[in-house]
Structure formats: C-alpha cells, structure tokens
Amino acid sequence: MTAQDPDELFDVLRADGRPTGVAKARHAVHRDGDWHRSLHVWVAGVGDEGVPFLMMQRRGFEKDTWPGALDATVGGHFRTGETLEQVVREVEEEIGVAVTPRNLRWLGTRVSVNDTPSLGIADRELQEVFLLRDDRPLETYRPNADEVEALIRASLPTLLAMFVGDAEQAPASMLEASSGTVSHGQVTRDDFVAAIDAYFYRVAIAAGLALRGERHVAV
Numbered sequence: 001m002t003a004q005d006p007d008e009l010f011d012v013l014r015a016d017g018r019p020t021g022v023a024k025a026r027h028a029v030h031r032d033g034d035w036h037r038s039l040h041v042w043v044a045g046v047g048d049e050g051v052p053f054l055m056m057q058r059r060g061f062e063k064d065t066w067p068g069a070l071d072a073t074v075g076g077h078f079r080t081g082e083t084l085e086q087v088v089r090e091v092e093e094e095i096g097v098a099v100t101p102r103n104l105r106w107l108g109t110r111v112s113v114n115d116t117p118s119l120g121i122a123d124r125e126l127q128e129v130f131l132l133r134d135d136r137p138l139e140t141y142r143p144n145a146d147e148v149e150a151l152i153r154a155s156l157p158t159l160l161a162m163f164v165g166d167a168e169q170a171p172a173s174m175l176e177a178s179s180g181t182v183s184h185g186q187v188t189r190d191d192f193v194a195a196i197d198a199y200f201y202r203v204a205i206a207a208g209l210a211l212r213g214e215r216h217v218a219v
Helices: 026-032 089-095 156-163 199-211
Strands: 009-013 019-025 035-046 052-059 070-072 074-077 105-116 121-133 148-155 170-176 182-187
Touching (some): 009 035, 019 026, 156 170
Antiparallel strands (some): 035 074, 105 121, 148 170, 170 182
16 A cells, blocks of 8 residues: 555535536646545544543655644545545544444534645645544554554643643654554644644544533534
C-alpha cells in the first residue's frame, strides 16, 4: 500500500454537496480545486483516571496534502459511488478498529478549503465529521504505517487550554505506527493542519460535551 492512489476516482460535487455527475482522479481533483466528499472520524474517551481525552493522527509524510501535520484520528475520501457504510472502512484501515455507522455519532458537515499553491494543490472538501467513543488504552491500537505516522492522545482540558492560548503546548502520548512504541511529548497549535475556522478547538469542545452525555452536539 501507499499513502494514497493518485488515480483513485472521486465524485465531483457542487459547493452545496449536489453531485455533478462527473468523476475525476484524485490528483486532478486536488489540482483543479473540485469539491469532493471526505470522512473525519475523531476518537474520544475517558482514561483510567477519569480524565476525558481526544485522539488525533500525525499524517503520513508521503501524503499529498499536509504531510506530517496533526489531523482527525481517521481521515479518508469517499471514492466514486461509495456510501458511508463503505467508507467507514477507513477506520479499520488506519487504526485497526472495525466499526459500522451505528458506532459513530455525526457532528456535522464541515466546509474545508485548504490550498497549497507551492505544491499545485487546491483542496476543497465537504467533510463528514463523526465521533467514536472508545476508552481503550492507546497502546492497544494498531495504526497502519502506510497511512499514519503516529496516533497521539491528549487530555481535553489541556488541549482546550492550548487552543484558547492559555498554554503554549499540551502534554501528549504518542504511539508510533512503524514501531508500536509509546512515547511522551508535547503538541502545539502549529502542529495541526492549518484552519481558519477553529475546527480543532470546536471538535475538542464537541467531544467534551458528547462525553458528558449532552444530546445536542455539533461542530
């Protein structure tokens, strides 16, 4: 496997999510700035000490967009004609956890524009954002080294403090995909994929509300 297949086909959408009836290769979609649909699954839970946490991934260094940056725990694209039931395969492929849509809580559809002119990339996505509650220890996951550099887990209180500027960094535990070893370090706001919509802050807030049992939660 490789980080991605540049020739896999995506359905081209209008900005409102309606299909155009056109399918294009991944590399062409990211070159031409076509709207397309993707999946974000965030894993959150409560640790042994009763402290809520959020898990994210360090993107593979071979990715065509934002290599090495911190992002959703699981991210993937809807291939041409795929349904949610099919695209949730990404969760097992990336972190070794088999799920169905019934295991996921929908948080909303995010409109994401992330261009990198120096690389010839114009990435315009409609991201279907979901939350997966999973309290298991970090070392029990099996991240796919072809897709993910590491899984990173940090407590929600420290992440929220960092995102609002009360702290420069947040302590984090890191599971390296290639070695399966866990180490401890820090994450900063600059480690994340660039976003002007406070996306990661909003996800952390939503995860905390969901873990507390709130019914109405969205990003």
